[in-house]
Amino acid sequence: MLSVVSRSLFSRTSGLGSVRCFSDLSSRFEAAQTKLNTLTEDPGNAAKLKIYGLFKQANQGPCNIPKPGGFNFVAKAKYDAWKGLGDMTQDQAKEEYISFVAELAGADEPSPAAAPAAGAATEGLDVSQEDGVLTIRLNRPEKFNALTWAMYTAIGETLNAAAENPSVKVAVITGTGKWYCSGNDLSNFTKNMPAGGPQEMASNGQKVLNDFCDAMIKFPKPLVAAVNGPAIGIPVTTLGLCDLVYCTDNATFKTPFVSLGQSPEGCSSFIFPRTFGFAKANEMLLTERQITAQEACDGGLVTRIFTEDRFRDEVDKVVKHMASLPPQSMRISKGLIRQEVTEKLLEVNKRECEVLRERWLSDECMTAIMNFLNRKK
């Protein structure tokens, strides 16, 4: 019976009128309508009704027509689909429409919007998505989730794809096992030695790091760190690039850059003094004192601490709640909060990476890394 709710629902019958708004949302909404018409698989009547309701709500606002009577079941089903959206705003309906079409398109054919899965193919990284929440999980527990170059690259690419994918509302970075992350895998420096030698290796590393931090800085949706245990180095500094940081009560934070012959990254040379004040930032970055979860929370790097047994559930609750909020408003709000610093952070990141490139070529750095790699021999 409902099959008469046919593909015609997908055609742009009501259009957008003669006044075309070229705002970001309107053009994404139009693109979603075009995308819908290219689906090769019939998504079924339930999906078509949802699309119908969202389309009407997006263009005309809340349902304002009388309920169809008699035996016109199709008209009633369409009415219910629209009426059921209550007083959802037109912008929110557009966002929901865009997300839903992206989901349908994802099921229909692989598309760039489905790119988060790309990270899943990278060793040491699990990428999954549920209810609008993209989870990037560092998954090398035997190495305490130390980051390989492939992981940096995949995380950056995953975030860049998720930024464009309307079905992703929030991104979460977390770790498997008892550690959040033990920082840069120190064997990166020996494993990634190209034919061009250390100079080329350092330039390659500079680009890998620059792109990774840029992706975090530019990510337009909420970026949440779920710090499930201790962290050393870059996973600590990049917390300042996240919007919310939750940690377990056994998490610790350490930034031993000087003893490694290196220098601060992740924009920590800029963010840490402004978060903790110079005195405390210097203690972390120059004396390398490890701080506790409570100190990180008191200092403003961490949003909230949960006990280990409650941690995953509590973080889940927050991120699912955020994913249910109007995405356009979320994006705009984050943009406003970050607008003063984004350009500055990109500039700081670039500079920190240039300095690190030099550091990686220094005897101090080479010696520190060789000492770590040979420490068990």
Ligand SMILES: CCCCCC/C=C/C(=O)SCCNC(=O)CCNC(=O)[C@H](O)C(C)(C)COP(=O)(O)OP(=O)(O)OC[C@H]1O[C@@H](n2cnc3c(N)ncnc32)[C@H](O)[C@@H]1OP(=O)(O)O
């Ligand atoms: C594109 C380039 C970007 C670079 C950006 C610049 C980034 C800078 C940083 O992140 S600096 C911080 C680097 N990290 C560290 O200095 C930590 C080094 N690791 C340790 O100090 C210790 O391993 C430990 C304190 C984390 C844990 O000590 P312990 O409990 O004694 O365990 P193990 O040392 O036996 O470690 C278990 C296992 O994991 C391996 N591992 C841990 N961390 C790293 C690491 N960062 N790099 C490489 N491997 C690491 C460790 O070797 C052990 O494996 P094994 O048993 O040897 O196979």
